[in-house]
Amino acid sequence: MKSPRGTLARLLCLGLAVMLAATTFLGSTAEAQQPERRRTLLDMLFGQRQPAYVPPQDVQPPREGKTRKKNSGSVTTIKTRTPTTRTAAAPPPPPKLDTAKKVLVVGDFVANALGDGLKAAFEDSPGVIVESRANGSSGLVRDDFYDWPAALPSLVSEIKPSVLVIQIGANDRQQLVTAEGRLDFRTDPWFTAYGERVARLATVAAETRVPVIWVGLPAFRPQNMTADALRLNTIYRSSIEKVSGEFVDVWEGFVDQEGRFIVTGSDINGQPVRLRGNDGINFTGPGKRKLAFYVEKSARRYLGDMTSPDLVRLDGSNLPELLSLPPSESKAIVTTPPIDLFDPELDGADELLGGTLPPSSSFPTPRDQLVQNGRLPDPPVGRVDYVKRVPATAATTTTPATATP
Incomplete structure (x- = not known):
């Protein structure tokens, strides 16, 4: 019977032999995979030399860090800060x-925005003053709160405007109280009664003998409010045109190409800006200026040259200095009597040019010969149009007769 120690020893020897054989096989396989070096003439004469083993060198990557630029002592580097450009302040507007x-502007809160826009439009015109007397909560429905037909004549007599601008109606979308009772909004009786009040205000404005410009309502964010504004604009237009007033439509400035309300649009310079407030009813600064842009053209037509920004005040501060001569020099001035420009003696002659007709020639001109004789004179000999004429009395040549056989 074999002992367990002998069996274990044999297994260990067998394992070592297998490992040694595997190591030898792998080494020969690796050498076989390397490309064989071709033999040269020196190898055949002196034998093949074994290449010297060069151990690989550990190449360390360069450290990442900030590289400092060497600076010579003769050059000084100064870090400069880029100056910030400041826009020059706008000059103050000229005094009026x-x-x-x-220009008198009356109406509700939309008219108040219009007045601000007109003030900005004529800011550089010293000959135009914009007076805004708008009441933001007023209208034509609640005449118990503010009666515009009754208050307008006193405002015109107080301010004495050259142009009257009216914009009203944004607060009138409510019940209307009449002697017959309350009329609901959007009913036919309401529009009839409201049209009468609009016509009354237009008549009062026309009686002031001042050019009247009635500005229509713009679009608003609430769709029902926009639809009502369209209906009210038709009433305003028909009423003001009956009294020879002018209606200005601003609708296209606050809607897109499809007629929908817009908050952001182009300003008077074509740049995209915000025109309306967050509520979609009030106006921003550019929106007020665009609202006034539609009225500005008509107002300038009535105001004439006073809208020019080149008008100045003529007083002692800007008149040119008029220099006067001292009394000693003013006495030495030699006066000259007036001279007649048509006096022939100025040129040493005794008559004016054209006083005597030039002498007429005794020889008739070619024109006279053509008129009198009906033909031009013969051209001189040698000229290109000269043709020798044969006299009519020239001898005629006779043809000899031939004998007949």
């Missing part, structure tokens, strides 16, 4: 003239 024409 004492003889400036006035």
Whole structure:
């Protein structure tokens, strides 16, 4: 019977032999995979030399860090800060003239925005003053709160405007109280009664003998409010045109191409800006200026040259200095009597040019010969149109007769 120690020893020897054989096989396989070096003439004469083993060198990557640029002592580097450009402040507007024409703006909160826009439009015109007397909560429905037909004549007599601008109606979308009772909004009786009040205000404005511009309502964010504004604009247009007033439509400035309300649109310079407030009813600064842009053209037509920004006040501060001569030099001035420009003696002659007709020639001109004789004179000999004429009395040549056989 074999002992367990002998069996274990044999297994260990067998394992070592297998490992040694595997190591030898792998080494020969690796050498076989390497490309065989071709023999040269020196190898055949002196034998093949074994290449010297060169151990690989550990190449360390360069450290990442900030590289400092060497600076020579003769050059000094100074870090400069880029100066910030500041826009020059706008010059103050010119003062208004004492003889400036006035524009009176009346109406509700939309008219208040229109007045601000017109003030910005005529800011550089010293000959135009914009007076805004709008009442933001007023309208034509609640005449118990503010009666515009009754208050307008006193405002016109107080301010004495050259142009009257009216914009009203944004607060009138409510019940209307009449002697017959309350009329609901959007009913036919309501529109009839409201049209009468609009016609009354237009008549009062026309009686002031001042050019009247009635500005229509713009679009609003609430769709029902926008639809009502379209209906009210038709009433305003028909009423003001009956009294020879002018209606200005601003609808296209606050809607897109499909007629929908817009919050952001182009300003008067074509740049995209925000025109309306967050509520979709009030106006921003560019929106007020665009609202006034539609009225500005008509107002300038009535105001004339007073809208020019080149008007100045003429007083002692800007008149040119008039220099006067001292009394000693003023006495030495030699006066000259007036001279007649048509006097022939100025040129040393005794008559004016054209006083005597030039002498007429005794020889008739070619024109006279053509008129009198009906033919031009013969051209001189040698000229290109000269043709020798044969006289009519020239001898005629006779043809000899031939004998007949």
